[in-house]
Amino acid sequence: MTRVKLPPWLVLLLPAFIIIAAVVLVPLLLSLYSSFTPYHLTRPDTLWKVNFPFNYQKALTDANFWAAFGRTVLLLTVALNLEMLLGLGLALMVSKVTQGQRLLRTAMMFPMMFSPILVGFQFKFIFNDNVGLVNNALQSLGLADRAIPWLVDGNLALFAIICAEVWTSTSVFAILILAGLYAIPQDPLEAAKVDGCSPWQSFRFVTLPFLMPFIYIAMAIRSLDVARAYDIVQVMTNGGPARRTELLWTLIGRTGYVDARMGYANAMGYVAILLSIAFTVYFFLKLQRARRDLGMGD
């Protein structure tokens, strides 16, 4: 009897393969398969009936799904850009501080320490139309004479959600960009000063190109991580009212776990994955270009 002898590299990598297969590949394949079925959590036998392409057709022809898709893209675009701009500003200001910078850096990270669900409750209260801080402040200052329905009006509700998201995540950008600022060599900046560049020109043509790889890394990380905002949206509006703040995450979450229609929810999830891939690939390509421009190679 001969024993099968596996090559040493395979033996060494096997545990990693097995773990990745168990925790990533198998669930992924199972969810992909279930998206081809009318799988309903309370009726397990439905997992064995294939109805492809019904779920995909239903998702692709559903106006509510595409509205949620568009709104998610809008939220991602606005929130990520705002976070980047505010994070950049914050990092530039903190980098100029000579005393107490460590304290400031620590304070800057406080919002990251809050669970998103608590942030959701906090901002839901702040924007409450009846007892919320914003309306009370506006009415006390004489800037409004009626209760503004922050979480009811479609635009205002998205604004409120973006506020909560920006509050909690701007510091991620600030910290990464601050690290970039520390890594910038001083020679080109001094040369720019000698050549008579204004502070704006130094920033625009020297500092910013050096920071771009850091900004794109932060963008790529956040574009994957932004789905954590599900908790915030769930608590603040749960996609409502009248689907005005419905995002892919609330729609898919409700379909899968409340309605128990896991097959259809997974189909929507696979269409939505394209969105994440598109954003990540876009930022990755930008990152590569920025590194090439700096002569850092691919």
Next chain:
Amino acid sequence: MARFASASVLAIVAAGSAAAQDQFAGTTIEAKLIGGQQYEALYSRIADWEAATGGKVSIISQKNHFELDKEYKADIAAGTVGWCVGSNHSSFASQYPTLFTDLTPLVPAETVGEFVPGNIAAATLDGRLVMLPRAQFDVSALYYQKSLYEDAGKAKAFAAKYGYDLAVPETWAQVRDQAEFFAAPPNFYGTQFAGKDEAIVGRFYELLVAEGGTFLNEDGSPAFNSPEGAKALQWFVDLYKAGAVPPGTTNYLWDDLGNGFASGTVALNLDWPGWSGFFNDPKSSKVAGNVGVAPAPKGGAGVRSGWSGFHGFSVTETCPDKEAAASLVAFLTNEDSQKLEAAAGPLPSRTAVWDHVIAQAKDDPYRSEVLAAFQETAATAFAVPPTPYWIEATNLVYPELQAAILGDKTAEQALADASDAVDELMQENGVY
């Protein structure tokens, strides 16, 4: 001879009692029970059942019902249903057609007969008694600020404007008039309503029934897109348009409503019995001492609204010892158990316990008023339609109701869209 006979009877009783004490010795019942302060006092009685039967109870999960609902669905999906007793709710029960067993052969008919018949009817799905109700019966009555009806100036102005005397409303049309009359936004509102999820659909459903409509036809197809449905939905639309309700009401759920009425900024509030103590407690409420409670108003068809629900306990189909599990369920819903729960405020689901709590409250005028209002409303209360797709249907209907309330669609358009969506859901699931 007589002495011998009585000694024999004693011996039989003693033997019977010892047998009952060991009836379920060695049996452990695994239970998933609803958690939360309001529900957990009852679980102190589990030790009494253990002492009386020799059985043991192991609580393997204790969560709020929304979380339990998700856990049950995951259990069904994964086939991990070896536990025996689970908390259930009348609005959710129809979603688990295979999970819980029929209690009819396990519980004596006379025991079942001691419950309020309407509750037993709502706990019976497709002829199967899937749960026994505990003393956590919910139906809504109308809370109001009494001082508003004692103000002569207001009464005169109201009569001049609406042509009838200002009195605690008995119909939903009167609620609309009075809510519009009392409203002085942004500081004071006439009324409010739960504006999202199953809650708004439940409120719409009870107004629909009060107007003489039905939610689903016999075959399960949607029936709410009707003149009665349009009338019911228009009630919500009118109040929102008139500014008689807080502008954020479409995001409100039960806690927002309860706290809103307790803050003294709302005149009329249709709400659950669990809030009665909170509203009249000076520590939690600005309207304490000024709270009146009236039965739920009636709609255009002369029918009182009365969307109701209740908590209860069920036994799983796969439980290895159904008899012991059913014994536990019967014990936790018996007269003593219900008296214990009802003493803290919740409404009972046994006829005798209703009489008991009313007798207990005779020296407390507020509690008596609360009980009288809720008892009258409970008499004609009705549960949600017995379909496994109720929750899914409400998730399709509520965004459309909101769209009408916020003015994105007309009431007719919103109902037509909601009806199409529910129709598609039912057809997809092969209901017809």
